[in-house]
Amino acid sequence: MDYRIRSLEEYQTAYQKSVEQPEEFWAGIAENFTWRQKWDKVLNWNFEEPRVEWFVNGKLNITENCLDRHLEKRGNKLALIWEPNDPKERFIRYTYRELHEKVCQMANILKSNGVQKGDRVCIYMPMIPELAFSVLACARIGAVHSVIFAGFSHTAMADRINDAQAKVVLTSDGLNRGPKQIPVKRVVDEALETCPSVEKVIVVDRVGWAVNMVEGRDVWYHEELEQVDKHCPAEEMDAEDLLFILYTSGSTGKPKGVVHTCGGYMVYTDYTFRNVFQYEESDIYWCTADVGWITGHSYLLYGPLLSGATTLMFEGVPTFPDPGRFWQVIDKFGVNIFYTAPTAIRSLMASGLDHVLSYSLDSLKVLGSVGEPINEEAWHWYHIHVGKERCPVVDTWWQTETGGIMLSSLANITPTKPSHAGFALPGVQPILIDQEGKEITENEQEGYLCMKFPWPGMIRTTYGDHERCRQSYFSTYPNLYFTGDGAKRDKNGLWRIIGRVDDVINVSGHRFGTAEIENAINQNKHIVESAVVGYPHDVKGQGIYAFVVCGEEAPTNQENLRAEVIETVVDQIGKIAKPDKIQIVSGLPKTRSGKIMRRILRKVAEGDTSNLGDTSTLLDPPIVDEIVKGAL
Incomplete structure (x- = not known):
């Protein structure tokens, strides 16, 4: 079944069904995936504890849905294109069959180094293919991945490793970022001085440096690779088993380990990816986000691969060797869908138009924005100079905690308006609340953005501290998930995010x-x-x-x-x-x-x-x- 929405009427029908019959709606989407055992019940929930369970007792493995199920029809289709930091270095392409083999090999390396179902694995790597293999390999054997951006200090890394009690760390000798090379392994070594839970470190040789290898603890990835098979059966997981922990900053200094689970996250990331970007089978899709944050998880890896897409992964930065790099990569690979952050757009605006006008960008069909509300000037610059006024801009609002996109236009389907995210996606039930906790039903009013009903991709808990999850998201307004953002609906019901509630100034x-x-x-x-x-x-x-x-x-x-x-x-x-x-x-x-x-x-x-x-x-x-x- 094709569950991509293809017209405004289809969106309205889907949205209405998702609100009136949410369990039936999501069960219909979930039917399209490979399940080892079907669920007994679609949803259990309450927002007091909070407790949210989707596809109860359903059994699956998310990597069978990202990889194995595509092999028959898409085995020779490109799954992953990797573009290195230095444009003179050769890019690498992996078909679905090749990616499947690489993930199985990495999974076998993890198993031979003692990783079992339920163990936490910390990944601290640059944007190289092995980062993608590592994430998927953890999911394949039922280990819980915790990706830490390879740029955090050793202190920040140690905090996250200790919170998750990670058993294994996957890393590299160093990384390339623009004109710089950064010693990644050295940061890991410093962090591990205070991380007694870590038993093994697997190191990828990226820059060819001699690094300190602790005997009995540290092993080289390329040496381990020679000893493992290309086949690894996928572990059967419960829909509510942990898939990953991703640490996000909280209102207090200590980062929160946001927990996402296998079944609901799978269904939600696939559904939102297909519909927001209107992905077509032959499209080349590029999300510029690092896998160290949620956008990289949901819309560089899981969402595109679940949908059988070709996803591009970039090691470098937008300004190296010059501020035309993004546009050069788009032309080089014929990118059709481009998803980046307003911060990147604004920095490229400052570099002048010459860098954009040097490239044709004819392949582009859809532009996306993520990370913060995109201001009007940047929206127009992006739309006019990058999209040549023919590509819709999907300004997506969502959070680490939501797992996937919540408010956005659907490319060429629903209305767009500069500085407005758009309508809610099917299955998402936003509500505006005033300071007293009463619902604001009129449009053109400002209030606090909450959700009154669960969606499959939402946070389940904060790792090791469920009370913190309750306090952070469910205690402010009874029976509602509080996003922490202020918002406004325009006269047509399009949502605009005003900013964090603590980013509101009362003058x-x-x-x-x-x-x-x-x-x-x-x-x-x-x-x-x-x-x-x-x-x-x-x-x-x-x-x-x-x-x-x-x-x-x-x-x-x-x-x-x-x-x-x-x-x-x-x-x-x-x-x-x-x-x-x-x-x-x-x-x-x-x-x-x-x-x-x-x-x-x-x-x-x-x-x-x-x-x-x-x-x-x-x-x-x-x-x-x-x-x-x-x-x-």
């Missing part, structure tokens, strides 16, 4: 989402990117402090630039929203996944810089010192 009784002010500031032609936070103000309660990054042609007179920014905000929103302080900076403190660390900026704005917390895991730690020195 003289008026509430402004930081994303809304940033969107306005970014309309200024000289501004590449901005971040806005609130700070205590004697008259207004909260003032607005803006950190702005300029393009190359910005005025040298900073006061003139500040006046221009204020004029832009007043023009876009009104005088009430004009920033009180505007600090011009060369960059913003960001995590490796591109998320701006507003917590740090808030402390700078408040003049409380004595305890900024651990900044070593940021993409560019020295930027924090520069911002502190230039604080207004």
Whole structure:
């Protein structure tokens, strides 16, 4: 059965059924997968404990659905294209048959190194094919993978390994990122000084460095490969068995281990991938996200492979060897669907149009945006210069905790509107809540975004601490999942994400989402990117402090630039929203996944810089010192 929605009417019909008969709706989708044993019941749930179980007592293995079931018809179809950091290095292509063999070999290596069903395996690797093999190999033998972005500090890594009590670490000697080479194995060695649970380390030779190998603990992947078979039976898993843990930052310093399970996550990532991107059998699909964060899990690996797609994996960065690299790769492989983050788009905007106009980009059919709301200026630039005004932009809203896309337009099917995510996907039941916890039913109103019914891809628990899961997501509003985001519906019911609730500034009784002010500031032609936070103000309660990054042609007179920014905000929103302080900076403190660390900026704005917390895991730690020195 083809469960891709092909018209607005089909979307409306599917959505209505998913709300009125959710169990029947999702059972119909789930029927399309390979199950060892069918479920007894589609759904058990309550949001008080919380307890959510989909496809109860169903038995399966997600890799049989990603790989084995495609072998008969798609065995020779490209599954994975790997493009290295250096454009002079040869790319590698894997068919579904070849990828199946590689995953089985990696699974056998894990087994020969003592990994069993239920064990936790930490993966700390660059964006190389072995990272994909490792993730899928864990799933094949029933081990729980925990991917840690290969850029986190040894302290951050140790925290995550110890929380999960990981038994094995998969890593590489080093990694290539742009013009730099980074010693990955050295970070692992430092982390493992405080990680007694780790028994084995499997090391991939990526850059050819001599590294410290601890006897009895560390083994080379290429040496292990010579001793294993290309066949590995898939472990039978329960639909609610753990598939992976992925750590995400919380409101407190300690990261939360978000848990996703096998059955529901499988059904949800496949369904959302096919429908949001309107994937066709011959398409080449490229998600630029690192596998170290949820987008890489759901929409670089699992979603595309479940759908039998060809997925592209890129080792490098968008600006190396020059800011045309993304566009060069798109033309090189004839990419049809391109999914990236607003942060990347804005940084490429700042590099000027020449780098984009040098490439045809004729193959593109669909553009996607993920990670944060995309501001209007970046949306238009992306749509006009990358998509040539013929590619729909799907602005997807979702979270690590949701497992998959929740709010988005479906490419060429449902309406798009700049700075709006779009309608809810079938099976997703969003609701707006006011401060008293009452539902806001009218459109053109702002409130807190909650979900009133479970969907298959949602978080089940936080690893080892179910109470933290309850407190974080289910305790704020009874019987609702609280996203932590503010949102607004327009007159047609399209959803707009305003920003995190803790990113809302109350100026003289008026509430402004930081994303809304940033969107306005970014309309200024000289501004590449901005971040806005609130700070205590004697008259207004909260003032607005803006950190702005300029393009190359910005005025040298900073006061003139500040006046221009204020004029832009007043023009876009009104005088009430004009920033009180505007600090011009060369960059913003960001995590490796591109998320701006507003917590740090808030402390700078408040003049409380004595305890900024651990900044070593940021993409560019020295930027924090520069911002502190230039604080207004």
